[in-house]
Amino acid sequence: MNTFRMTKHVVGFTFGEPVETGILMGAKEKVSLKLPLEIAQKDGHSRFSFPLTERDRVYGLGPNLGGINKRGRKYESYCTDDPLHHEDKTTLYGAHNFFILEDDDVARGYFIDFPSRIRYDVGFTSQSQFTVDIFGENFTLLVIDGENLKSIVKNFHEVIGKPYMPPKWGLGYAQSRWGYKTAEDVRRVREAFERHDLPLDSIYLDLDYMEDFKDFSVSEERFPKLQELSQELQETGVHLVPIIDAGVKIEEGYDIYEEGIAGDHFVKNVKGEPYVAAVWPGKVHFPDFLQEKTQTWFGEKYKALTDLGIDGFWNDMNEPAIFYDETSLQEGVEAAIKAQGENLGVYAFFNLRDKFQSIGNKDEYYQRFFHEFHGKTYSNEELHNLYGFYMTKSASEGLRKILGKRFVLISRASSIGMHRYSGIWTGDNSSWWSHLSLNLRMLPALNMSGFYYVGADTGGFGGNAYGELLLRWLQLSAFTPLLRNHSALGCAQQEPYAFGTEVAEKAREILRDRYRLIPYLYSETLKAWKEGGLMFTPLAFEFWGEEAQHAEDQMLLGEELMISPVTQANAGGRYVYLPEAMAEVTFKEDQVTLTLEKEGVRYMSYALDELKFHLRRNRLLPYVPPASSTRDLEVSTLHVLGYVETEGEYELLDDDGISYGYEDEKMYSTRIRVTRGEDGVKVDVKNTHPHIKRILLTILDGENHIMEKEVLV
Amino acid sequence: MNTFRMTKHVVGFTFGEPVETGILMGAKEKVSLKLPLEIAQKDGHSRFSFPLTERDRVYGLGPNLGGINKRGRKYESYCTDDPLHHEDKTTLYGAHNFFILEDDDVARGYFIDFPSRIRYDVGFTSQSQFTVDIFGENFTLLVIDGENLKSIVKNFHEVIGKPYMPPKWGLGYAQSRWGYKTAEDVRRVREAFERHDLPLDSIYLDLDYMEDFKDFSVSEERFPKLQELSQELQETGVHLVPIIDAGVKIEEGYDIYEEGIAGDHFVKNVKGEPYVAAVWPGKVHFPDFLQEKTQTWFGEKYKALTDLGIDGFWNDMNEPAIFYDETSLQEGVEAAIKAQGENLGVYAFFNLRDKFQSIGNKDEYYQRFFHEFHGKTYSNEELHNLYGFYMTKSASEGLRKILGKRFVLISRASSIGMHRYSGIWTGDNSSWWSHLSLNLRMLPALNMSGFYYVGADTGGFGGNAYGELLLRWLQLSAFTPLLRNHSALGCAQQEPYAFGTEVAEKAREILRDRYRLIPYLYSETLKAWKEGGLMFTPLAFEFWGEEAQHAEDQMLLGEELMISPVTQANAGGRYVYLPEAMAEVTFKEDQVTLTLEKEGVRYMSYALDELKFHLRRNRLLPYVPPASSTRDLEVSTLHVLGYVETEGEYELLDDDGISYGYEDEKMYSTRIRVTRGEDGVKVDVKNTHPHIKRILLTILDGENHIMEKEVLV
Structure with a gap:
């Protein structure tokens, strides 16, 4: 040792x-x-x-x-x-x-x-x-x-390196679905968002856009002019974010496949031949992302799409998922043939059924293919958890070189280390209330691993969502840096307008509130980049007492907020535990209300068309008017909510939202300090933000009195 | 119309x-x-x-x-x-x-x-x-x-008939497992209960006891002398409760099969031949329980086991479950053969996999066999939901004739109407916290359907339980008339002693508390038989206000109690909503404490080795000292807890626990009335119970003062 x-x-x-x-x-x-x-x-x-x-x-x-x-x-x-x-x-x-x-x-x-x-x-x-x-x-x-x-x-x-920093548009609302099958589908989605006055910053494309599930291909038939579509959308402030899978289709004439063979980029089987597995495209080879040459090669391939105006991607199936390999399929077929005409006992039948039922992602598949890593050969099993990480490093480094600006990138498979290269979505969850609850509980652990650009498939990927579930989920995702609504082919449509006008209207209210908070969420993301630590903090990390220690359904966000989403069906509200006095903040129909709540537990009504959370004592929260895209967020007047008994301070960080200036600490800073003394409330502002001109403060005191103040900067 | x-x-x-x-x-x-x-x-x-x-x-x-x-x-x-x-x-x-x-x-x-x-x-x-x-x-x-x-x-x-009434021993603790493979296993379980001083009234036998999964057979090898085993157990107050499945194994020489064929008792396929499906025994025929002659025939078969001293059964697989039928298996095999050597596209592969993955309980199976009912022929699909009901009617009527006394009978499949013949367990749940929660929420709906002898597989059937989950589940099941711990082959053992001494000791405390409450639970079961209505009542049925309307994790039991189990992991307690002032009752280490709690929400600590619940205002709760079997419950001194501000009354019903006397309203009644007046507390007792001699009352008032009183009757 x-x-x-x-x-x-x-x-x-x-x-x-x-x-x-x-x-x-x-x-x-x-x-x-x-x-x-x-x-x-x-x-x-x-x-x-x-x-x-x-x-x-x-x-x-x-x-x-x-x-x-x-x-x-x-x-x-x-x-x-x-x-x-x-x-x-x-x-x-x-x-x-x-x-x-x-x-x-x-x-x-x-x-x-x-x-x-x-x-x-x-x-x-x-x-x-x-x-x-x-x-x-x-x-x-x-x-x-x-x-x-x-x-x-x-x-x-401190010892794992700084995290990936998304562009500001990555904090906008993202609409996704496996099943936007044509450019027209995508246009219809964008138009529906506009029609329903729902904010939107990106539309994700699942496998549908590809030709035969081939990476970096675009279906001529379904997405004939992707560049035009991309430009058209960007003009309305909407980015396209296509998927890339780990497996490369085996097909003569397909450039990626042929380059991969020619460049010796694919993982090998025990005989030293490229390993064959079956995933979406049918038979594929997997790039050996553990090799630097392969990282460079594959990373450059993203250019095929960035050239069309794309500046966001999601890397999928990079555990890597394997539907079957030939050896195991053959075993199943042989077992079926042997069963023919037999009077199968129940265990013999279970055994046969299992050959097909459990054919995906078998342990032995990952023993059957090999990587070259730092000059040595390893089975995938030995390095298994690095595969998604290095695929994503390949993409991230490639994209930075190609684009020279920030991009959205999320990955399904992950390990610590990958946080330097992308965010993650929490995988193929379901439209279950328990997964909404799980989404909340996962957040601190993701931060602990260095990931800040995180979010779940809001509304749930598999299964059928319904209006109430989506709205409750939006009330949580309104606070997560990645806010993406994604669902699977064959499941109920779950765009915010898919459940009727009433749900669309309620979703609009929640999303408008999200956009108000983007300056704060973006500032907290920049702080996490600078300083590490937790953006989402369990109450048990900050407060004593049994209630705080056991609180699994509420948590702190930044140093300022406590969030307590409703995670159960048919609830008009929930019990909230306040470990200390806080201000309850309600954003509803463009009104903001602030009420002092004392320490302890109480029932909080929480309607489907509002956003509620708590502001801590002696803390300030900046927000702005809503917008329909991050591009249109207007910070010239910055609103600030405060619950100040003695003094409170907040430093809002910002930047241009797209360059790498933050790496040289080139951020805008707006430092606001509110002091309550005998002669009233004093506000100090130190501002380097070029666009902030005016600050409107609403300050609550310990007696539930509200004071408003304007400061020109 | x-x-x-x-x-x-x-x-x-x-x-x-x-x-x-x-x-x-x-x-x-x-x-x-x-x-x-x-x-x-x-x-x-x-x-x-x-x-x-x-x-x-x-x-x-x-x-x-x-x-x-x-x-x-x-x-x-x-x-x-x-x-x-x-x-x-x-x-x-x-x-x-x-x-x-x-x-x-x-x-x-x-x-x-x-x-x-x-x-x-x-x-x-x-x-x-x-x-x-x-x-x-x-x-x-x-x-x-x-x-x-x-x-x-x-x-x-009033229009669906009176419910099944279990014998009193049916309210004792039942230990079950798919996997008690021999008589010795069963003896070891009983001995372990004795060694750990855990109360026990019955041990359930799953398929293990049968010869080749044949109904009414007993394995010569594994359970060679079932009658001796049964007697031996009954001497210690423990009943054996074997399983009976719906499907009858097709086997020449097997009496049930041969009688079934000879008596024309099996459901038919479209050609009029007995329909063949595969379940546990491999190929089976299903008795046509819709026919009265078959009900009579099959009901009498239970005698094979009652003759060995058995007086409890559970009817399983009576949806009826079908693993596969020959037509569908053949389709799977043919698809596999066709796939051989093909380069399967992903959808072709999914299609093949699905032939095996989804082969169980296909809709078409239930169109392929037919019943005779009231002189007409119906497909099973047309009468599907009556199958379990009529299997259980057959068993229940048969057993009553054979035994002339009450018996335990529960069924997996159910419909309303079946409540007259048996109880139900809620099926093959999992060792999931969400299923503990589901267990609670199901209770009022089961009562609405007329079922009172109900309970879930405590600890969860599938998946692996662990100590904390089992203890929390016992804290709920302590209140359900059927209290059975059951688990599946291959999953973790989940007897209360399977998780170490500490868990066993805590389980013992909870189970002792259960036995204290059996007189009350039995009395409430008798009342439900007499009067119908709810034993478990949602708060929303009784109280106004948002908190009561949305309360999904607490409910009333009888007119007296409110139960609020902990249904989450790693919790030291939970929030409890009191729609009105109540007395919090804690049973811990043979001590009973009573504390006045005012209306509202509060955090209630709830340890793993205690039983907590609330007693409503002006209500009384009778209980007795713990016992290790219902046989040993001693009622000569009846304890009564009360929270009485003005007056409270409870009528304890009881009977001999085994005969049908209750049908002629031959029950014992102990009517206790506590009145608080200006001159103190008055207790009136009207008693017809032959064994109750003394009543010890502990009465709380609205000022949190406790008074004790003894009444000889």
């Missing part, structure tokens, strides 16, 4: 010869340290455990099922495409091996830098034990200290 | 020539009435709708997904065996066509007497419309009025 220090708070322990995953950034100073754990190694596994008392809590593990507190479940880090996320499932699309264990004495963060399977049993098999089972003997374990839970997260973020 | 009146509150409308399902009981007086609805009939469907305002609510529909308020979903009445009850599902094992629609002006109950498919769209497709789609043109619609929601339920119960 080698030990090293990365920062004051982060030390590492290296076992064997770990794969250089590329996740950790920064120097490693060799030091001599004692690991505060015992690690048992046996049969190619490494295992360690923590004892758990009833009060201990575990946080993190990225996009996973379960609660904010991860206790009482098993989890598996092994990127998997399984669209039915019910409670038995242990793995989703990401593999994020950062967690914090908080016991009565101390809280500590842990990160396991290992690219294959890891299993976590967090007080499930035994209530009093948390066990980590690493499927290998070569890995690095980081131990991260900090003053408190929030600093542990920041200290971890 | 013919119209008729059954009672003052119940009128009926007959369309076409409905099947005489046997659900409705009592005379139908011909009258001339106007239907308060428009029914459209077209293409063999009948459809009617109700407009819905945002405030309207819909209740009922029996064992289904969704909330207490059924809005925002689709439901289907078509008994189906589908073990993965996630949010997309629209049908479970029962088909209960009773619902109440409450709008601002009026509440009304509706029952559709129709034995095939009915679909309900309760404000899903359109928020403002509730549509009922009956897959036929011949049916009877009952419209039920009442003073309030609770009376509507009672008025409905």
Whole structure:
């Protein structure tokens, strides 16, 4: 075991010869340290455990099922495409091996830098034990200290590099559907948004736009003039965001396939031939994204679409998902042939059925193909969790080179490290109330892993949404940097206008409120880029007491807000816990109201056409008038809500929304400070924002009195 | 359309020539009435709708997904065996066509007497419309009025006959598992209960006890002397409850099969031959339970097991579930053969996979076999929802004749009408927190359908339970008349001692508390038998206000209690809404505490080793000391808790627990009345119970003062 220090708070322990995953950034100073754990190694596994008392809590593990507190479940880090996320499932699309264990004495963060399977049993098999089972003997374990839970997260973020920063238009509303089959469909969607006066910044294209599911192809028949469509939409402030899949169709004459063969870019089977799997295009080869030459090659291919005016993409199927491979299909067929004419016993029948039922994403597929990585050959299984990461690095670096400006990029598969290259959507969820609830609970864990540009498929991907579910989901997604409504072919249409006029009108109200908050959300995203740490913070990270410790359905956003969405059907509201006095803010029909609410629990009515949240004591919240596109957001008059008993300050960060100026800290800053003294309320403003001219403040005091004030800057 | 009146509150409308399902009981007086609805009939469907305002609510529909308020979903009445009850599902094992629609002006109950498919769209497709789609043109619609929601339920119960009444031992704790493979396994379970001092009244046997899954057979090898086992267990107060499946194995020499053929008892295919389907035993025939001769024949067969000392059964697979039939399997095999060597496109592949993946319970199976019913031939599809009902009627009537005493009987498939013959468990749920929550929300709807002997598979059938989930589930099931812990082969063992000593100890506390409450629960079950109506009542049925209207996770039990179980992981408690002042009751470590809580919402800590609930104002709750079996329950000293501000009364009903005396109203009654006057507290007792000798009262007043009093009777 080698030990090293990365920062004051982060030390590492290296076992064997770990794969250089590329996740950790920064120097490693060799030091001599004692690991505060015992690690048992046996049969190619490494295992360690923590004892758990009833009060201990575990946080993190990225996009996973379960609660904010991860206790009482098993989890598996092994990127998997399984669209039915019910409670038995242990793995989703990401593999994020950062967690914090908080016991009565101390809280500590842990990160396991290992690219294959890891299993976590967090007080499930035994209530009093948390066990980590690493499927290998070569890995690095980081131990991260900090003053408190929030600093542990920041200290971890220092060693994994800064996150992807989306363009400002990426914070606008995105409409998506697997099933916008033609350019006309897309035009109709945009027109419907206009007709219903619904804000819109982008329309995502699923597989439909491709020719035979071929990456970087465009269907001549269905999307004959994509460049015209793209331009036409951009003129109305709407970006097109097409999908790219991991698998490349095997087809003579198809340029990507032929270049891939010629350039030796595809993963190999055990015989050294390109490995064949079946996904959407039928038989495909997978690019070996672990190789730099392949990253460069594939990343440049995006040019085919950026040349048509495209500046946003989503990378899909990059776990990689595999529908079947020939060996397993053949096994199924042979079993069926053998069954013919037999009087099958029930177990023989189950066995036959299972050959087809469980043919997708079999473990053995990932043992059957191989990568070249840093000059060595590895099975996919060994590096499995890096595949989506490196596909996305390839795209992100390619796009930056091609475009020279920021772009939207999200990926389905993910691991920590990929946060430097893109955001993520939380995968193929369902139109279930439990997934709305899951969406909320995942947010802090995604931030812990360094991902800020995150959001779920609002309304749910699979299954059928309905008006009430969509509206409630919008009331949550109104706060997530990525706000995308996406649904699957064959499921109910779920555009905000798909459920009738009444729902469309209510959705409009919520979306207008979202756009009011974009300056704040964008500012918080820039702050997360600068400083790391949490944008969405569990109440348990900030407050004491049983209610705060167990709060799974409300959380803090930034230092300013507490959000408490309704996540249940047929509810006129919900119980909200206020760990301290806060101002309840209601945005409804372009009116903003502010009411003082005292500490404790109370029932909060929450209608479907409003946006409600709480503003913390001595905090300020900037907002602007609504707009129908981020392009049209008008900041010349900045509104500020405050609940100030003594003093409150907020620094609004902004920039041009599209260049990389923020990397040189070239941001606009508007620092507003409100002080309440004996001689009344004083407002100080320091402003470098070129467009902000006037600030209109609405300030609540501890007696529920409201004061309005105007400041010219 | 013919119209008729059954009672003052119940009128009926007959369309076409409905099947005489046997659900409705009592005379139908011909009258001339106007239907308060428009029914459209077209293409063999009948459809009617109700407009819905945002405030309207819909209740009922029996064992289904969704909330207490059924809005925002689709439901289907078509008994189906589908073990993965996630949010997309629209049908479970029962088909209960009773619902109440409450709008601002009026509440009304509706029952559709129709034995095939009915679909309900309760404000899903359109928020403002509730549509009922009956897959036929011949049916009877009952419209039920009442003073309030609770009376509507009672008025409905008057026309469907009195419910099944379990023996008292049926309210004891039942341990079950698919996977108690031998008599020794069963002995070990009983011994473990004794060793851990856990109460136990019955052990259920799943398919394991049978020889080759054959009904009424017992494996010579694994259960060689079932009679001895049964006797041995009964001596310790434990009953064996074996399973019986619907399908009869096709096997020469197997008596049931041969008698079935000889007596012409099996359902037929279109050619008039016995229909062949595959279930657990491989190929089976299904008894035609719709025929009286078959009911009699099959009902008598239970004697094979009652002769061995058995007095409880569960009827399973009686939707009926079908794994495959030969036609469909052959189609799958042929598709596989055709696929051989082909380069399958993705849709061709999906099509092939689906032939096997979706081979169970196909719609067409139920069109391929036929029943004789009241002298006519019907496809199973036409009478589908009566199959489980009539299998259970057959068992229930058979058992009554054979045993001459009460027995435990539960069924998986169900429809209204079957409530006269057995209880139900809510089917093959999963070890999911959401199913614990669903269990709670289903209870009032099951009562509405006339079922009181109900409970879910506590801990969850499929998937893996863990300690905390089981304990939280026990804290709910402690209140349901049927309290059975059941789990599937291959899933984690989930006996209360399977998760270590600490969990076993906590479970013991909860189960001891259950046994304290059995006299009350049994009394409430007898009252439900006498009077109908709800045992579990939504708060919305009793209280005004938004909080009560939306309360989906707490409800009233009897006239006395409010239960508020914890249904979330990692919670130290929950928010409880008190629509009026109540006494909070905590049973913990044989101590009972009583605290006055005022109206409103508050956070209630709820530990894993206690039982908490609320006692309403001016109500009394009787309980007794814990026991390890219902046989040992000791009522000579009856404890009574009260929260009495002015006066409170409770009538405890009881009987010998096993005979049919209750049918002649031969019950014991202990009527306790507590009056608080200026001169203190007065207690009146009228007692006909032969064993109750002493009453110990603990009475709380509106000032949180407690008074104790002893009354000898």
